Amino acid sequence: xxxxxNKVIQLFGGGDEEAMWRLSTQNDxxxxxELMNRWERPVHDLCYRMTGDHQKAEDLKQEAFTxxxxxxxxxxxxxxxxTWIWQIALNLCHDDFRKCSRRIELSLCDADGNPQFQEISxxxxxxxxxxxxEEGALVRQALMQLPEIYRSVLVLRHYENLKLKExxxxxQIPEGTVNxxxxxxxxxxxxLLAAQKCVATPSSNTDLKERLxx
Amino acid sequence: xxxxxxxxxxxxxxxxxxxxxxxLLKSHLAECSECAARLEKWKAVGKELQTWKAPSTRTxxxxxxxMWKWAAAAVILLTIGFGLGNRNSRQDLxxxxxxALRDQTASLGAAVPAAHLTNLVSSLVAAxxxxxxxxxxxxxxxxxxxxxxxxxxLLQRTREEDQKAVFAMISEVSTxxxxxxxxxxxxxxxxxxxTDDEIRFSRQKLLQLSYNGK
Numbered sequence: 001x002x003x004x005x006n007k008v009i010q011l012f013g014g015g016d017e018e019a020m021w022r023l024s025t026q027n028d029x030x031x032x033x034e035l036m037n038r039w040e041r042p043v044h045d046l047c048y049r050m051t052g053d054h055q056k057a058e059d060l061k062q063e064a065f066t067x068x069x070x071x072x073x074x075x076x077x078x079x080x081x082x083t084w085i086w087q088i089a090l091n092l093c094h095d096d097f098r099k100c101s102r103r104i105e106l107s108l109c110d111a112d113g114n115p116q117f118q119e120i121s122x123x124x125x126x127x128x129x130x131x132x133x134e135e136g137a138l139v140r141q142a143l144m145q146l147p148e149i150y151r152s153v154l155v156l157r158h159y160e161n162l163k164l165k166e167x168x169x170x171x172q173i174p175e176g177t178v179n180x181x182x183x184x185x186x187x188x189x190x191x192l193l194a195a196q197k198c199v200a201t202p203s204s205n206t207d208l209k210e211r212l213x214x
Numbered sequence: 215x216x217x218x219x220x221x222x223x224x225x226x227x228x229x230x231x232x233x234x235x236x237x238l239l240k241s242h243l244a245e246c247s248e249c250a251a252r253l254e255k256w257k258a259v260g261k262e263l264q265t266w267k268a269p270s271t272r273t274x275x276x277x278x279x280x281m282w283k284w285a286a287a288a289v290i291l292l293t294i295g296f297g298l299g300n301r302n303s304r305q306d307l308x309x310x311x312x313x314a315l316r317d318q319t320a321s322l323g324a325a326v327p328a329a330h331l332t333n334l335v336s337s338l339v340a341a342x343x344x345x346x347x348x349x350x351x352x353x354x355x356x357x358x359x360x361x362x363x364x365x366x367x368l369l370q371r372t373r374e375e376d377q378k379a380v381f382a383m384i385s386e387v388s389t390x391x392x393x394x395x396x397x398x399x400x401x402x403x404x405x406x407x408x409t410d411d412e413i414r415f416s417r418q419k420l421l422q423l424s425y426n427g428k
Contacts (some may be wrong), residue, residue, distance in 0.1 A: 045268050048268055049268065136262075136265040139265055139266040140266050143263075157228070159263070163228075164224065164228060164230055176221065179222070180221040183224055186255075187220070187255075189259045190258070190259050
């Protein structure tokens with residue numbers, strides 16, 4: 001009977017904030033399991049959209065939940081859990097970008113207005129070999145070439161469906177800055193996508209493989 | 215023509231601006247092909263971003279159990295609701311009847327008119343039954359009708375039990391009042407006869423005193 005009662009309570013046991021508060025104050029392992037169950041996939045997806053690498057996203061997700069557990073005492077009652085976990089995940093992605101020596105930088109176009117790629121990275125990532133077979137591969141390639149500050153606003157809005165105000169809270173920047181970053185991100189993405197389509201034509205496929213290393 | 219800044223278009227693009235701003239930007243858009251083209255380009259980027267589907271790490275596990283959990287929770291809640299409602303309505307009826315009886319017997323102190331109490335109980339029961347009739351007439355599933363019929367039967371049995379209890383209490387009150395009446399009458403008769411004796415004795419004394427005086 002008590003077990004049944006606990007299950008009913010669990011079903012109506014409130015949201016993420018309550019579970020996090022229980023974890024923070026009572027060290028409730030069940031609450032941590034609940035949070036992991038609810039947020040495992042969204043956090044993995046965010047990391048994957050930011051890094052473009054499944055294995056890395058999986059590692060970052062694990063690291064994010066480890067941080068949630070370790071920093072449980074720092075959680076303030078009333079704070080939005082979603083904002084908190086997005087911040088943790090994005091900070092981890094940011095740390096990863098800084099640590100990672102393999103980077104691709106793209107100067108959008110040369111003096112004649114043609115797309116121009118500059119290779120910094122030396123070795124392809126684990127997903128690089130299958131990228132061309134994946135749906136939306138061009139979008140992924142373009143997104144990975146976008147500077148991180150622009151990529152994060154696009155990912156939060158278009159893949160995680162956060163409102164502009166929520167993005168401002170997660171990134172801890174004014175809403176006006178979110179708007180200007182978003183405008184720049186969309187403009188750069190339009191150029192990048194056009195460039196990707198241009199170089200992805202069959203005639204230039206060989207050339208693309210030579211120049212693009214992901 | 216003064217064009218709105220690129221960042222001013224972002225809340226409009228994501229339908230997050232005020233109706234007034236939206237109307238202003240919309241009117242500008244109708245006249246400015248340059249801004250319209252930029253907005254179309256951004257919309258196209260938004261659509262293209264959606265072509266990159268994140269491969270699921272866990273397929274279909276999260277959605278269906280959640281649905282079944284809520285369905286199970288709804289069934290449990292309905293059952294608990296019916297049970298509590300049934301129990302509470304019985305308790306309310308009993309409490310109301312007993313309170314009415316206590317008030318009546320306490321305030322009157324004399325013989326309680328049995329007909330009055332019977333009418334009171336009948337009216338309370340009739341009120342409860344009247345609440346059930348619309349429930350029985352409403353359309354519902356076979357299960358709902360079965361539960362309502364069961365509830366009505368239970369209420370009927372409760373009503374009979376309550377009536378028996380009420381009649382027993384009425385009989386008890388009547389018997390007690392009769393015995394009280396008899397005892398009071400005896401006391402009054404004793405007092406009357408004692409007073410009569412005292413008067414007779416006093417009259418004799420007065421007569422004796424008058425003879426002695428002569």
